[in-house]
Amino acid sequence: MDSSIVINNLIKSYGSLRALDNLNLRVENGGFYGLVGPDGAGKTSLMRIITSLLLPDDGYIRVAGLDPVKDYKKLRLKLGYMPGRFSLYQDLTVEENLKFFASVFGTTIKENYNLIAPVYSQIEPFKNRRAGKLSGGMKQKLALSCALVHKPEILILDEPTTGVDAVSRREFWDMLKDIRSKGITILVSTPYMEEAVLCDTISLMFDGKIIDSGTPNEITSHFKEPIFVVKTDFVRSLLKIIREMPCLKSVNSFGQTLHVVLNSDDCGAKDVSEFIKSKCSFDFQIEPYSAGIEDCFINHIISRKK
Amino acid sequence: MNRFLAFLTKEFLHIFRDVRTMMILFLIPVFQILIFGYVIKNEVRDAKVGVLDFSGDVMTAQIVSKLDAANDIEIVDYYKNYSEIESAFKANKIKAAIVFEPNFAATFVKEREANLQIILDASDPNLANLLNSYISAISANYANEQKASQAVINVSIEPRMLYNENLVSAYMFVPGTMALILMVITALMSSISIVREKEIGTMEILLVSPLKPIQIILGKLAPYAILSIVNAISIIIIGNFVFGVPILGSPIVLLILSFIFILMALSLGLLISNIAKTQQVAMFISMFGLLLPTMLLSGFIFPIENMPVALQYFSYIVPAKYFLIALKSVMLKGLGFAFIWKELLVLLGMTSLFIGISVKKFKIRLD
Known part of the structure; x- marks a missing residue:
């Protein structure tokens, strides 16, 4: 059984807007792949x-x-797809929705109950409730159950956790891991960098191109520039000051901290520290830091712009 | 087949669970036919008429009492001069006034002719026209009687209105409303139900499913075909029992005719759903693209013969025109297939054209 996805030099334009620009992607059989x-x-x-x-x-x-262009009929049988928006029938109950999608794919809830059980069992107590009356997290679980009910070989999820609370999001990713362990290839997209690290392989996507690919560790290891974290109660003031620094590549605020990326190894934490002290007397701490996915992403974009 | 049944079940659930859909499907047609029935009336009932009698003889008195005796006219006041008539018109007390010339009877006897003037409030042209012909007819009738009694042979015209002897407007609006309701509601609801799936995004999932386009289309249209037939039957029954519109032809022919028209409306709905991206656009197209031509250019309210030539040609592409011709033939004249096959053929031709375009244009992908 081949459930891989291979894409070479893919191009898609909407008028003059190029949505996909010579894109390459390879999702292995049984892979758990994230598009960030x-x-x-x-x-x-x-x-x-x-x-x-x-x-x-x-x-x-x-x-x-x-080939999705020619063999779309055969292909559609093998796919489970969960579009970005919640697209189930709000006026049907949880069970009616699931039943409908099962019948459409020529199967029954019973037949594939084992597969959907980890997801569906959580919303089964509400099976007579209209889908429109579910909370955001429960809607996602129902949508996932519906995408899974026909036992697809490949599961494609478009931003499944957007607009869902933090707890439900974590549960959702646990369920994906569970599904993956049953041999289903998963391709999932997300705008949340911290979720991406839960995938085996990820690709960073920007402007229709993939700017970096690999395991989360590989991607963070591609980050070569020195990076430090500055902790302070005066984030906004320090942000302004650090922006003036000579050997700075970028500075970004992450909550109550600042991530400072420098241009070369010639500068270090000491230079940053001295520069700040020369400009103000605010309290701060500076520490070395290992870059996360989001730092990598921002760094890539800044490098491209320059 | 199971797939299709599941789809059909889902469609019925959508319809029965949505209060608005149910209202549009079942309440609006009934209200519409009742409102049309009681509001649009071409018959004149007790139109108020005033009299300015410069003569004041037996003859004028007889004419006035004849007019007053008619169901349609009520003589409300007598005036002394024209200015009183004018103020009565302005105060909206009368819709028409009759003026007799001085020495009316004497002139009539002497010259076998006398003058009577009818003044009408043409701010309501339909009513003015009707009153004009009523009053003219009644007075001409009277004049003829008088002449006849004086042993002069005179030709009297006695029109007879076939198929609707009393010119009851229900005979006109019940078929018309039926065409309107079946056309607009069927096309509107079916197009909206398809476009809704596009709008909420479920079409994406349906397309990625093994459902064939034809199953999606049939599953979407079948429920509305069934419900529209129910509608057609209830309109015919209301027309018959409430407004006394006869059903002279075979009910089977009537049902088949209605069903073909419904199929046509459904195929139009399908076509609209292909063009429209949002429910609002679908509604807009159905309302303006279908409602207005069906009301104005099908011969429902205005006779096609009286339209400008360009619009007369345009009326050939208004499906409701053919339905109305056939429907009236069956209901009011009691005719069968032998007399309406041309209209049926045109409707079937339109249906297959619309379905052809829609199936060809049905998108198996997004755009």
């Missing part, structure tokens, strides 16, 4: 091309060994 990027990066377009809902302008694409 801000809104407008092209994640949804890519997923719609993979699910045969959109036609690419150019490029090579094989999903489970099938």
Whole structure:
């Protein structure tokens, strides 16, 4: 059984806007792959091309060994797809929704109950409630159950956790891991960097291109510049001051901390510290830091702009 | 087949669970036909008429009492001069006034002719026209009687209105409303139900599912076909029992005719759903693209023969026109297939054209 996704030099434009620009991607059999990027990066377009809902302008694409342009009928049987918006029938109950999608795919809830049980059992007590009356987290679980009920080989999830509370999000990712362990290939997109590290392999997407790929560790190890974290109660004031520093590459605030990236190894924490002290008398602490996915992402974008 | 049944079940659930849909489907048609029935009336009932009699003889008195005796006219006041008539018009006390010339009877006897003037409030042109013909007819009738009694042979015209002897307007508006309701509601609801799936995003999932486009289309349209037939039957029953519109032709022919028209409306709905991206656009197209032509250009309210030539040609592409011709033939004239096959053929032709375009344009992908 081939449930890999192979994409080479994929191009998709909407008028003069290039949504996907010579994109390459490879999701292995049984992989758990994350697409990370801000809104407008092209994640949804890519997923719609993979699910045969959109036609690419150019490029090579094989999903489970099938061409989504020509063999879309066969391919659609193998896919489980959860679109970005909550797209189930709000006026039908939880059970009616699930039953409907099961019948449409020629199966029953019973037949694949084992597969959906980890997800569905959590919302089963509310099975007679209308889908429109569920909370955001429960809606996502129902949508996932519906996408899974026909036992797809590949599960494609477009920003499944957007607009869902933190607890539900964590539960949701645990469920994905569970599904993955049953041999289903998963491709998931998310704008949340901290979620991305839960995937085996991730790609950072920006402006229709993949700017970096690898395991989360590989991606963070690609971060070469010195990076420090500055902790202070005066984030806004220090941000302004640090921006004036000579050998600075970038500075970004993360809550009550600042991540400071320097241009070369010639500068260090000491230079930053001295520069701040020369400008003001605010209290702060500076420590070495190991870059996260978000730092990598910002760094890539800044490098590209320069 | 199970797939299709599941889809159909889901569609019925959507319809029965949505109060608004149910109201549009079942309450609005009933209200519409009742409102049309009681509001749009071409018959004149007790129109108020005033009299300015410069003559004041037996003959004028007889004419006035004849007019007053008619169901349609009520003589409300007598005036002494024209200015009183004018103020009565302005105060909206009368819709028409009759003026007899001085020495009316004497002139009539001497010259076998006398003058009577009818003044009408044409701010309501329909009513003015009707009153004009009523008053003219009644007075001409009287004049003829008088002449006849004086042993002069005179031709009297006695029109007979076939198929609707009393010119009851219900005979006109019940078929018309039926065409309007079936057309607009069927096309509107079916197009909206398809576009809704696009709008809420479920179409994405349906497309990625093994459902065939034809199953999606049929599953969407079948419930509305069934419900529209129920509607058609209830309109015919209301027309018959409440407004006394006869059903002279075979009920089977009537049902088949209605069903073909419903199919046509559904295929139009399908076509609209192909073009429209949002429910609002679908509603807009159905309302303006279908409602107005069906009301104005089908011969429902205004006779096609009286339209400008360009609009007369345009009326050939208004499906409701053919339905109305056939429907009236069956209901009011009692005719069968032999007389309406042309209209049926045109409707079927339109249906297959619309379905053809829609199936060809049905998107198996997003755009």
